[in-house]
Amino acid sequence: MTDIEQHLADLEDRGLYRRMRLVSGPQGARVLLDGKPVLVMCSNNYLGLADHPRVREAAADAARRWGVGSSGSRLISGNMTVHRRLEKRLAEFKGTEAALLFGSGYLANTGIIPALTQPGDVVFSDELNHASIVDGCRLSRAEVFVYDHGDLEHLAWGLRQARGTGSLIVTDSMFSMDGDFAPLEGIVELAHQHDARVMVDEAHATGTTGPGGRGAVAAAGLTNEVDVIVGTLGKSLGAYGAYVACDTQMARYLVNVARPFIFSTAPAPPVAAAAAEALEILIEEPRRVQRLRQNSELFRRELNRHGFEVDPTGAHIVPLITGNAESAMKMTETALERGVFAQGIRPPTVAPGLCRLRLSVMASHKQDELRAAARVLAAAAKGVGFTPDTGMPGEFAPPARFIEDTDDQDGLASVA
Numbered sequence: 001m002t003d004i005e006q007h008l009a010d011l012e013d014r015g016l017y018r019r020m021r022l023v024s025g026p027q028g029a030r031v032l033l034d035g036k037p038v039l040v041m042c043s044n045n046y047l048g049l050a051d052h053p054r055v056r057e058a059a060a061d062a063a064r065r066w067g068v069g070s071s072g073s074r075l076i077s078g079n080m081t082v083h084r085r086l087e088k089r090l091a092e093f094k095g096t097e098a099a100l101l102f103g104s105g106y107l108a109n110t111g112i113i114p115a116l117t118q119p120g121d122v123v124f125s126d127e128l129n130h131a132s133i134v135d136g137c138r139l140s141r142a143e144v145f146v147y148d149h150g151d152l153e154h155l156a157w158g159l160r161q162a163r164g165t166g167s168l169i170v171t172d173s174m175f176s177m178d179g180d181f182a183p184l185e186g187i188v189e190l191a192h193q194h195d196a197r198v199m200v201d202e203a204h205a206t207g208t209t210g211p212g213g214r215g216a217v218a219a220a221g222l223t224n225e226v227d228v229i230v231g232t233l234g235k236s237l238g239a240y241g242a243y244v245a246c247d248t249q250m251a252r253y254l255v256n257v258a259r260p261f262i263f264s265t266a267p268a269p270p271v272a273a274a275a276a277e278a279l280e281i282l283i284e285e286p287r288r289v290q291r292l293r294q295n296s297e298l299f300r301r302e303l304n305r306h307g308f309e310v311d312p313t314g315a316h317i318v319p320l321i322t323g324n325a326e327s328a329m330k331m332t333e334t335a336l337e338r339g340v341f342a343q344g345i346r347p348p349t350v351a352p353g354l355c356r357l358r359l360s361v362m363a364s365h366k367q368d369e370l371r372a373a374a375r376v377l378a379a380a381a382k383g384v385g386f387t388p389d390t391g392m393p394g395e396f397a398p399p400a401r402f403i404e405d406t407d408d409q410d411g412l413a414s415v416a
């Protein structure tokens, strides 16, 4: 057995082996998954914009006008108008002097943290920050102090120990696997006291939280207090890529120092144009954000009604903790049999023992669909020994006219 075979076998033994499922047709609230129609409860396409007609058209139009590739780093091949326009609109939307595009949120986080720290500095990072922040910390060569999740006292203690050292505090605003929020006011206050910079990742709060979907930093009135706000274009904004909202000096600094900006090809014009159009839709139609909030409340109430312990006032990301990986995956498979797709999440995405179904609500879900999903999940939970009061274990009924896009089914149901 090679070491790779051994590693794969080991992952299978531990219930941690992953495979990709095939989606035929566009991403939406319903998809054809491995050939079967399902209701999607684990997408980051929170506002349903990934297949919006205007967004599709913007991408197609951009491909006609500007072609498909950006041909290189913007510092080498030149800054395209489509990038500059998107950055201008993002800065206006976020209320900052500037915005700067990155290829993805992963690239933004792994580029910005090393850019803002030197060996000998200390990065303070919440223990539940996204993997891209963890990797950014590792790449930085600074010392990393991981503070307990949302624990301001622990953070303050760490900052006191690091007195006199250059510091950066970095946190998700809405945590990707739990849907809870960082204590931003307290973090900013501590940063002031200890002369530290603050970087906030709004990947899941952009388009979902705050005034018109402007994020949790805007909701807290802290836009001018946070040095770097990261947001993604591949979640609520339905496209791909990421941005940093900051002041002009910071943007100029990142252009010169952030390695993924310097050494990676700029976002493709159709993708940038699609994100720009999605942003216009978000600005024109704040009701999408309200709808997401209403749907989230309804879904959480429904889960509660079926016996799940879920905060009825929480966000659109809803974790159902199963503990071990086997239960999570069994629940996923049972729900899938009944037409609901809720991917189980296992280590290393979450800590061992905290496996879960990470459910996410979309503005484009219908209320009946959310009720049906809660019912199906309750029945699936029973199957792994949970005892929520499930009532009637329901089957999610696919609609009479499901989008039967079988054109791109190539018989490869999965990468085995």
Ligand SMILES: Cc1ncc(COP(=O)(O)O)c(C=O)c1O
Residues within 6 Å of the ligand: 104, 105, 106, 107, 109, 130, 132, 172, 176, 201, 203, 204, 232, 233, 234, 241, 242
């Ligand atoms: C909090 C957070 N930051 C960054 C990222 C990475 O963004 P991208 O998918 O654009 O690389 C994610 C992705 O899930 C995320 O959840």
